[in-house]
Amino acid sequence: MPLSYFFNRLHGSLTGSSAPPQPPKQAPGHIASSLGLGASFAATLGALSSTNLGSSFKLLVLGSLVEVGRRLFKWMIERFGLQYSTTVRFIQGDPAYEWIVLLLTQENVWRRSREFIVSARNSQRKWTVPAAADTNAKANAEFVPTYKQPHLFRWRGYWVEIKRQGGNAGSNPAMAYYVGNHGGEAGSISMTVYTLDMNVLSDLVEDARLRYLDINRPNVVIHLADPQHHFGPGGATWTTVKHKTRRDLNSIILPDGVLDSMLNDAREFLNTENWYIEAGIPHRRGYLLHGPPGAGKTSTIYALAGALNLEIYSLSLASNFVDDGFLQRAASSIPKNGLLLIEDIDCAFPVAREDDEDEDLSGGGADAMSAAMRMMQGGQPQRRSRQSAVTLSGLLNVIDGVGSEEGKLFFATTNYIDRLDAALLRPGRIDRKIEYSLATAPQARALYLRFFPSARFAAFPETQLEELASEFAKSVPEGEFSTAELQGFLQGYKTRPVDAAGGVGEWIEGVKTEKREAERRREERREKARAKRQRAMNGNANANANGNVGAPPGSLAAALGVPNGHQDLEEESGTHTPPLKTNGFTFG
Numbered sequence: 001m002p003l004s005y006f007f008n009r010l011h012g013s014l015t016g017s018s019a020p021p022q023p024p025k026q027a028p029g030h031i032a033s034s035l036g037l038g039a040s041f042a043a044t045l046g047a048l049s050s051t052n053l054g055s056s057f058k059l060l061v062l063g064s065l066v067e068v069g070r071r072l073f074k075w076m077i078e079r080f081g082l083q084y085s086t087t088v089r090f091i092q093g094d095p096a097y098e099w100i101v102l103l104l105t106q107e108n109v110w111r112r113s114r115e116f117i118v119s120a121r122n123s124q125r126k127w128t129v130p131a132a133a134d135t136n137a138k139a140n141a142e143f144v145p146t147y148k149q150p151h152l153f154r155w156r157g158y159w160v161e162i163k164r165q166g167g168n169a170g171s172n173p174a175m176a177y178y179v180g181n182h183g184g185e186a187g188s189i190s191m192t193v194y195t196l197d198m199n200v201l202s203d204l205v206e207d208a209r210l211r212y213l214d215i216n217r218p219n220v221v222i223h224l225a226d227p228q229h230h231f232g233p234g235g236a237t238w239t240t241v242k243h244k245t246r247r248d249l250n251s252i253i254l255p256d257g258v259l260d261s262m263l264n265d266a267r268e269f270l271n272t273e274n275w276y277i278e279a280g281i282p283h284r285r286g287y288l289l290h291g292p293p294g295a296g297k298t299s300t301i302y303a304l305a306g307a308l309n310l311e312i313y314s315l316s317l318a319s320n321f322v323d324d325g326f327l328q329r330a331a332s333s334i335p336k337n338g339l340l341l342i343e344d345i346d347c348a349f350p351v352a353r354e355d356d357e358d359e360d361l362s363g364g365g366a367d368a369m370s371a372a373m374r375m376m377q378g379g380q381p382q383r384r385s386r387q388s389a390v391t392l393s394g395l396l397n398v399i400d401g402v403g404s405e406e407g408k409l410f411f412a413t414t415n416y417i418d419r420l421d422a423a424l425l426r427p428g429r430i431d432r433k434i435e436y437s438l439a440t441a442p443q444a445r446a447l448y449l450r451f452f453p454s455a456r457f458a459a460f461p462e463t464q465l466e467e468l469a470s471e472f473a474k475s476v477p478e479g480e481f482s483t484a485e486l487q488g489f490l491q492g493y494k495t496r497p498v499d500a501a502g503g504v505g506e507w508i509e510g511v512k513t514e515k516r517e518a519e520r521r522r523e524e525r526r527e528k529a530r531a532k533r534q535r536a537m538n539g540n541a542n543a544n545a546n547g548n549v550g551a552p553p554g555s556l557a558a559a560l561g562v563p564n565g566h567q568d569l570e571e572e573s574g575t576h577t578p579p580l581k582t583n584g585f586t587f588g
């Protein structure tokens, strides 16, 4: 009855008649009759077919059928696609991202790109593509595809689709350099391989990795965690990659046997993983290279990494964006063939005020020179105060965690070994300590001969070069100049061995005078700072004596809202509050 009622209503509204149509006579037992809608239904259809609305209704039904078909088709395609393909993502900042970008470059996938970033900076030529046959064009500008549009290509007969997603750093590690993404989001490349065979995907990734290793054979790869390209909390850590030509270990001038012993030790460690497992000892090894700036610590690590085929993951604790969380994330994202290098490890330890003053006041000399050199080598800028945001416990956690799953080498450098905590220096964390010193006479001599080898200076009899080298070494006072300083001098005499040996004495005197002058100025500033502190303390004492417990206007304590009598009251009551720490700077 309800259905027949509705059909009756519909018929009425279509025909304009208010009286319901008479149902046709039907044989008793007929199905339409038993449902009670036969007459109304037939009459409604008849009315529909006789009106425009009827055509619309048919169209509606047809459209619905098409839509249902389309959705069904799409659903089947998706199901088929899901089963027939595998999709993976490579996240920027992860080493595998670089492998895949290299593969895309070598497979000429960029050919279908219509969007590039062009730069004249000579930073990374590995992932760029030739803009023209003219090699000059390539030498002077880089063309880096963005891969923003999906690209389809064939790899070993399989169809592969790639697309870059997210991120504001462009398409590859080199791009971050141009875009300058402070605190931005890391991008990713998603790759879909159309096949039922899961092995194809792992073969593809392995192919990309091997190509990457192959292209970098003449280089040592250095991953840097640096502030310019770091992707904020929780983001990727090793975002900048540098490819340096491998340095021959023999070019590092150290006392006899030091380099060989380090190399053998590291080799043995890498080859004895099973021994560590059987002995139940964590498979990790830590080296601390300590000594004055410019003595060759970092150069040694780079050369060792090249000889051992390891990639370097380097960060400096002097960088103000490195805190416990960042350090933990960075250390745990190093792949198996990675070597963790922590520069300036002393920065994790509080510095005595006098030492801190010395550093802040130095403003030049060997420290400043070494900082400048680090920058030139692609290193990281140092903060003015060397106190790091990393805590000792954060650092120890990371060192204890490094290589706990797989054997990893850990290297640390410092100019101030006496500031390091005994907890860090114990075996198991630091297994070997290697001391570097300012240049000795044999080092000065060897350095000279490296600059003027007889093979290149055939016009000079070998004995003459040897004599000049000895003359040079004699003029250099032992333990007063770093190898880096001597190297700087010799660079000015690339083709003039006689002038270099003859001119070094005068240069030494000039530098000594400069250093004395700089030391005198530093001592003056130190004296002024001490006097200022003394005046402030006297002022506080007077104010306290007068019952005024407020901090002197303009003082640090006033700025931080610390009442002046705070320390005195503590001393009286025998309590002690730890030094006030703000933003990683300690005020003790």
Ligand SMILES: Nc1ncnc2c1ncn2[C@@H]1O[C@H](COP(=O)(O)OP(=O)(O)OP(=O)(O)O)[C@@H](O)[C@H]1O
Pocket: 251, 252, 253, 254, 291, 292, 293, 294, 295, 296, 297, 298, 299, 300, 370, 371, 373, 374, 413, 414, 415, 436, 483, 484, 485, 487
């Ligand atoms: N012993 C050395 N043998 C060869 N080259 C050296 C040596 N020491 C320093 N140099 C040269 O001096 C420059 C700076 O050296 P390096 O950065 O390795 O010094 P460092 O000890 O690590 O300094 P810092 O403590 O400031 O990091 C490099 O170009 C390197 O080639």
